[in-house]
Structures are given as C-alpha cells and as structure tokens.
Amino acid sequence: MNYDSLIYWIGMIGIAAFAVTGVLAVLPKGVDLFGATVIGMLTALGGGTLRDLVLGVPVFWSIDSLYIWVALVASGITFWAKHVLSRADIFRLMLYLDGLGVALFSIQAVSKVWDLDYGPPVTPVVLGVVTGIGGGLIRDVLSGRPNLLMTSHELYLTPVTLGCVLYSVSLHYLPQFESVPAILSVALIFCFRAAAIRWNLGVPKCLVSDVK
Amino acid sequence: MNYDSLIYWIGMIGIAAFAVTGVLAVLPKGVDLFGATVIGMLTALGGGTLRDLVLGVPVFWSIDSLYIWVALVASGITFWAKHVLSRADIFRLMLYLDGLGVALFSIQAVSKVWDLDYGPPVTPVVLGVVTGIGGGLIRDVLSGRPNLLMTSHELYLTPVTLGCVLYSVSLHYLPQFESVPAILSVALIFCFRAAAIRWNLGVPKCLVSDVK
Amino acid sequence: MNYDSLIYWIGMIGIAAFAVTGVLAVLPKGVDLFGATVIGMLTALGGGTLRDLVLGVPVFWSIDSLYIWVALVASGITFWAKHVLSRADIFRLMLYLDGLGVALFSIQAVSKVWDLDYGPPVTPVVLGVVTGIGGGLIRDVLSGRPNLLMTSHELYLTPVTLGCVLYSVSLHYLPQFESVPAILSVALIFCFRAAAIRWNLGVPKCLVSDVK
Numbered sequence: 001m002n003y004d005s006l007i008y009w010i011g012m013i014g015i016a017a018f019a020v021t022g023v024l025a026v027l028p029k030g031v032d033l034f035g036a037t038v039i040g041m042l043t044a045l046g047g048g049t050l051r052d053l054v055l056g057v058p059v060f061w062s063i064d065s066l067y068i069w070v071a072l073v074a075s076g077i078t079f080w081a082k083h084v085l086s087r088a089d090i091f092r093l094m095l096y097l098d099g100l101g102v103a104l105f106s107i108q109a110v111s112k113v114w115d116l117d118y119g120p121p122v123t124p125v126v127l128g129v130v131t132g133i134g135g136g137l138i139r140d141v142l143s144g145r146p147n148l149l150m151t152s153h154e155l156y157l158t159p160v161t162l163g164c165v166l167y168s169v170s171l172h173y174l175p176q177f178e179s180v181p182a183i184l185s186v187a188l189i190f191c192f193r194a195a196a197i198r199w200n201l202g203v204p205k206c207l208v209s210d211v212k
Numbered sequence: 213m214n215y216d217s218l219i220y221w222i223g224m225i226g227i228a229a230f231a232v233t234g235v236l237a238v239l240p241k242g243v244d245l246f247g248a249t250v251i252g253m254l255t256a257l258g259g260g261t262l263r264d265l266v267l268g269v270p271v272f273w274s275i276d277s278l279y280i281w282v283a284l285v286a287s288g289i290t291f292w293a294k295h296v297l298s299r300a301d302i303f304r305l306m307l308y309l310d311g312l313g314v315a316l317f318s319i320q321a322v323s324k325v326w327d328l329d330y331g332p333p334v335t336p337v338v339l340g341v342v343t344g345i346g347g348g349l350i351r352d353v354l355s356g357r358p359n360l361l362m363t364s365h366e367l368y369l370t371p372v373t374l375g376c377v378l379y380s381v382s383l384h385y386l387p388q389f390e391s392v393p394a395i396l397s398v399a400l401i402f403c404f405r406a407a408a409i410r411w412n413l414g415v416p417k418c419l420v421s422d423v424k
Numbered sequence: 425m426n427y428d429s430l431i432y433w434i435g436m437i438g439i440a441a442f443a444v445t446g447v448l449a450v451l452p453k454g455v456d457l458f459g460a461t462v463i464g465m466l467t468a469l470g471g472g473t474l475r476d477l478v479l480g481v482p483v484f485w486s487i488d489s490l491y492i493w494v495a496l497v498a499s500g501i502t503f504w505a506k507h508v509l510s511r512a513d514i515f516r517l518m519l520y521l522d523g524l525g526v527a528l529f530s531i532q533a534v535s536k537v538w539d540l541d542y543g544p545p546v547t548p549v550v551l552g553v554v555t556g557i558g559g560g561l562i563r564d565v566l567s568g569r570p571n572l573l574m575t576s577h578e579l580y581l582t583p584v585t586l587g588c589v590l591y592s593v594s595l596h597y598l599p600q601f602e603s604v605p606a607i608l609s610v611a612l613i614f615c616f617r618a619a620a621i622r623w624n625l626g627v628p629k630c631l632v633s634d635v636k
Contacts, residue, residue, distance in 0.1 A: 026362065032415040034369045035361035038341070049266070054473070054483055059266055061338075062331035068338060079421065119486035126485075126492060129462070141353055141565055142361055149459035149566055150450065157458045203456040209503065238574065244627040246581045247573035250553070261478070271478055273550075274543035280550060291633065353565055354573055 007104070012070050014101020018044035018135060019074035021098045024086055026143040033079050039139055040075025041068070047134030051109050051127050055118060092197065099193035103186045106132035106160050110167050111182065121172045128164035133157060155201050159192035219316070224282050226313020230256035230347060231286035233310045236298055238355040245291050251351055252287025253280070259346030263321050263339050267330060304409070311405035315398045318344035318372050322379050323394065333384045340376035345369060367413050371404035431528070436494050438525020442468040442559060443498035445522050448510055450567040457503050463563055464499025465492070471558030475533050475551050479542060516621070523617035527610045530556035530584050534591050535606065545596045552588035557581060579625050583616035 022043025023036050031039065045061055045068070052059040061067040078085050085091065109131035113124040133148060133156065140147035148156045163185045170181035195201060234255025235248045243251065257273055257280070264271040273279040290297055297303065321343035325336040345360060345368065352359035360368045375397045382393035407413060446467025447460045455463065469485055469492070476483040485491040502509050509515065533555035537548040557572060557580065564571035572580045587609045594605035619625060 027421045029362055029421075031362055031421050032370075033419040034373055034415070035363075036421065038361050038369065041338075053265055053477055054486075056268065056480065056482065058268065058330075062266075062335050065331050065334045068334050082421070118482075119489050122489045122492050123486045126465075133462075137566065142349065142359060144358070144362065146568070147566060149462050150453055150455055150568065151459075157462065158456075161458055203458070207457040209451045209453075209455050209460065209506070239633045241574055241633075243574055243633050244582075245631040246585055246627070247575075248633065250557075250573050250581065253550075265477055268480065270480065270542075274478075274547050277543050277546045280546050294633070354561065354571060356570070356574065 016074040017097030023078040044071035103189035132160040155196035163189035228286040229309035235290040256283035315401035367408035375401035440498040441521035447502040468495035527613035579620035587613035
C-alpha cells in the first residue's frame with residue numbers, strides 16, 4: 001500500500017466517522033432510519049460538496065461513488081448499532097476519528113484549491129475551513145442543534161482555521177516543500193482536536209463575547 | 213397535446229402546488245406578502261436548483277422563466293386566498309398535487325442525471341431525493357419548523373427514496389425500457405404518498421429511533 | 425478617483441457594514457472570536473456567493489480577495505470594539521451603511537445577471553434579491569434568530585425587491601439609458617431603507633398574514 005492509497009483509506013475512515021457522529025447527534029430527537037441516513041450523509045459529504053460548488057468542479061462523490069456508499073452504510077449501521085456506538089469509549093474513539101477526518105479533509109481542500117490557483121493565499125484557507133466545518137453546520141441547522149459557530153465550549157473551528165492558515169502560509173513562502181508542511185498541518189489540527197476532546201477544552205474566556 | 217407537453221404542464225401544476233403548500237405552511241407565523249412569496253418560490257424551485265448547482269448546469273428556471281412566474285403567482289394568490297386554500301378539502305387536494313409534483317420531479321431528476329452520465333447508478337438516486345425534498349427542507353429551515361428529516365410522523369422521504377432507487381435500478385439493469393419504469397416509479401411514489409395522506413400513515417415504529 | 429473606483433470603494437464600505445451588523449447581531453449569544461468572524465464573513469459575502477453559484481461564474485471573492493480581507497478585518501474589529509460599535513449612534517450609522525451596501529449590491533447584481541443574458545427580465549430580479557438578502561438569511565439561520573422573511577416589523581425585503589424590479593423594467597424597456605436608472609434604483613432602495621430605519625417602519629398591516 002503506497003502513500004496515496006493510505007491517504008485515500010484514512011479519508012474513507014474519516015467519512016465513516018463523520019457519518020457516525022452525525023447520526024448519533026440526531027438520534028435522540030426521534031428520527032427514522034431514512035432521515036438519520038440523509039443527515040449522516042449530509043454531515044459526511046456536505047463540506048466537500050460546498051467546496052466543489054464554489055470551485056465549480058464536479059463534486060467529489062460524483063467521480064468516486066465509494067464516498068456515498070461509505071457514508072450511507074456507516075449511517076445505516078449507526079442507526080441499528082446505536083447502543084454499541086454511543087457507548088462512552090466507542091463514541092470517544094469516533095470523536096478522535098472525526099478529528100483525524102477533519103484534519104485530513106481541511107488540508108486536502110487547501111491543497112486542492114491551491115493547485116487550481118483559485119485566489120491564493122486566502123481563498124484556500126476559506127475553503128479549507130468550509131470543507132472542514134460545512135457538513136457539521138448543515139447537520140446542526142437541519143437538526144435544530146446549536147451549531148459550532150455559536151457555541152464556544154468546544155474547540156473545533158479554531159484548530160481547523162490554524163491548520164489551514166499554517167499550510168497556506170507554508171505553500172506561499174516555502175513552495176519547495178510540499179508534503180512536510182501538509183503532514184505537520186494535519187498533525188497540528190489532529191493533536192489540537194485530540195487535546196480538546198481528551199481534556200474537554202473550550203475556547204479561552206478572553207476570546208468569548210461577554211455581551212449579554 | 214403530446215406526451216412531452218402533458219408532462220410539462222403536470223410539472224407546472226406540481227410547481228404551483230409546492231408553492232401553495234409552502235406558503236400555507238408559513239402563513240400562521242405572521243409573514244408578510246413579500247416574505248411569503250419568497251418562501252413559496254424557494255419551496256417550489258429550491259430542490260431543482262440544488263440539483264442543477266451540483267450538476268453544474270444552468271438552473272432550470274433561468275432557461276424557462278415560466279417556472280418562476282408560476283411559483284410567484286401561486287404564492288401571491290395563496291397569500292390573498294388563504295381562507296379558501298386552507299379549507300380542509302382544498303388543502304387535501306393541494307397535498308395530493310404536491311405528491312404528484314414530487315413524484316414527477318424526483319423521477320425527472322434521476323433521468324436528467326442519468327442522461328448526463330453523472331456518477332450512475334448511485335448519484336442519480338441522491339440527486340433525485342435532493343430534488344424532491346430540497347425545497348421543503350429550505351422552507352422548514354427558514355420558517356423554523358421541524359423538517360421532514362427530523363419528524364417521523366409523515367411518510368415523505370421514504371416514498372421518494374424508494375421510487376428513485378427503483379427507477380435507477382431499472383435504468384441500470386433494463387436500459388432498453390425507458391418510459392415504462394419511469395411511469396411505474398412516478399406511480400409508486402404518488403400512490404405511496406397518496407396512501408400516506410389518505411390514511412395519515414407514519415414511518416413504522418421499528419424504523420424510528422427510540423433513544424431518548 | 426473615477427466613477428468605477430468610487431463604486432468599488434462604496435462597495436467595500438458596504439461589505440464592512442454587512443460584517444459589522446452581522447457580528448453585532450450574534451455577539452449577545454456568547455460566540456467566540458472565530459465563530460463571530462465566520463458569521464460576519466458569511467453575512468458579508470454570502471449573498472453574492474449564492475448569486476455566483478447560480479450563475480456558474482467564479483465567486484467574486486476568489487477573483488478579488490480584498491473582499492475577504494475587508495469582511496475578515498471588519499468582523500475581527502467588531503468583536504474587540506463591540507462596546508463602541510454597538511453604541512446607539514454608531515449602530516444606526518452602520519444600519520445606514522448596510523442599507524447603502526444592500527442597495528448597491530442588489531442593483532449591481534441585476535446588472536451583472538443582465539449582462540450575462542441570464543434569463544431576463546425575471547431572473548435578474550430574483551438574483552438581485554438573493555444577493556441582497558442571502559447573507560442576512562444565512563446569518564439568521566446559523567445564529568437561530570428569526571429571519572427577515574418571517575418577521576414583518578422591518579422593511580428590508582420590500583425596498584430591495586422594488587428597486588430590482590424598477591431597474592429590470594427600465595433595462596427591458598429603456599435599454600438606451602443605463603446609468604441613470606441604476607442610480608435611481610440604488611437611491612430608491614437606500615432612501616426607502618433609510619426611511620424605514622429613521623421612522624422604524626414596518627410592512628403595512630394589510631400585507632401581513634393574520635392567520636393565527
């Protein structure tokens with residue numbers, strides 16, 4: 001298994017984790033199998049779809065429909081196996097896999113936008129963040145949950161933004177290196193997310209609005 | 213009147229029914245004429261617009277602006293004639309026309325996506341469902357109503373999904389027939405929806421999440 | 425400074441005002457710096473992005489990333505300078521600048537869609553309105569506020585719609601004049617909005633649904 005197919009399969013694990021966490025988030029609201037599956041698929045595929053719409057390229061799941069199948073099957077399994085998947089230890093594992101997924105997809109998106117020469121250096125960062133958080137935003141809007149832009153008790157947007165900025169800056173100033181900054185940026189996002197999950201970190205108080 | 217123009221005019225009736233049910237859904241919230249009209253148009257045209265955005269083709273109402281006019285006029289009439297249109301028997305008729313519309317548009321969308329050879333056999337199903345339910349989702353998000361993904365007391369998503377799967381499977385395995393499976397799939401969705409409206413059917417309990 | 429660059433810089437002021445009002449609208453909900461900035465950018469850039477997605481052209485901020493920077497910096501400043509910017513007189517100034525921005529962008533959008541010959545005369549009006557109100561709708565959906573389609577106590581949609589209709593009608597029947605109807609339409613929207621802000625005008629009762 002070479003480097004590219006390793007990335008590809010880690011990506012598929014990330015898609016599955018997105019779908020699992022998406023379905024688990026809405027199950028308490030009494031959804032049915034079909035509704036839960038659509039929510040899971042939107043969570044898993046929504047961010048990349050928004051990116052591709054803005055870029056004007058064919059959406060990624062129309063080229064490789066394995067993405068659809070993985071999101072579909074993971075959502076369906078979650079509906080039936082919710083008692084297993086919502087167990088504290090398994091759910092925590094899913095959160096880490098979700099963190100790995102968001103790290104990978106955000107940086108892949110920055111790279112894809114950069115390769116298309118689409119408004120660097122700032123547009124790649126914007127679309128990297130959109131790719132990372134878009135699916136979760138769609139899920140939260142459709143399920144009536146407070147979304148991650150409006151809640152400051154979880155560190156999600158911050159790691160993604162910092163990782164995308166770091167990678168974009170390195171592509172701008174150090175274009176001769178390509179993989180090393182990518183791997184470092186993925187690692188930055190993932191470790192930051194993992195620390196936030198592990199120690200239940202929120203955004204520092206000084207960065208939270210206190211207007212009431 | 214030939215077969216194609218029959219389909220075309222049934223489609224226009226479906227657009228009008230979407231707009232009417234869309235406006236009636238938000239009227240109790242105290243909207244004004246302009247807001248109600250925008251909601252009605254988004255309900256009627258939203259699903260097909262999402263489909264065309266993903267496909268990267270010009271949106272259907274930019275090519276034939278009669279779609280805009282029908283949605284606009286139907287929304288405006290509904291605002292003024294709400295006392296007539298919200299009468300139980302007329303509203304029920306509108307629900308059936310809405311069911312006919314969603315049946316027609318979902319299968320038309322599968323067919324359109326298939327003709328563009330856009331990721332068959334699974335992408336056409338996804339975009340058929342998006343076309344069928346997209347407008348209603350946009351309406352519910354904007355009007356703050358619980359949307360059809362999160363409520364299991366109405367059968368809407370299920371008929372649309374089954375019809376799109378049936379048609380896509382038939383196009384895959386029986387490509388020599390074209391119109392017959394299309395008509396059967398439209399009939400399946402419509403009859404399923406009509407039965408759900410007539411007998412007030414919900415999703416079977418075994419397919420509804422009981423995590424509380 | 426010639427006419428075009430005057431328009432360009434007024435547009436930038438409008439983008440900044442959109443971002444400021446967007447961030448001020450969500451600050452009471454206890455957002456953090458990153459969330460507020462994303463909301464501010466979506467408010468400022470969302471409407472034009474929707475328009476460009478429907479038109480199938482590259483989004484405006486990918487061609488000129490100054491739009492992103494202005495929205496980003498204005499959002500960030502608002503977060504830190506909220507006590508100054510939410511003062512009654514400054515906030516009122518921001519509302520007027522927001523009105524100027526919406527007037528300018530709606531009419532610019534009609535003009536852009538018309539130049540692309542994209543379904544005139546009705547599609548330009550639709551996309552003009554989408555450009556004007558899209559960003560605000562996205563903000564309100566993400567922040568859980570009632571959006572301007574569902575509230576009739578503020579005149580926002582009405583002026584924008586009337587201005588876009590007026591400009592589209594004049595382009596259709598009086599194509600030999602170009603700038604004069606544009607300026608008149610911008611003035612119509614702005615004066616109408618300014619009057620609504622100044623005297624706190626709502627939609628007339630006869631145009632508001634009384635179904636309860």
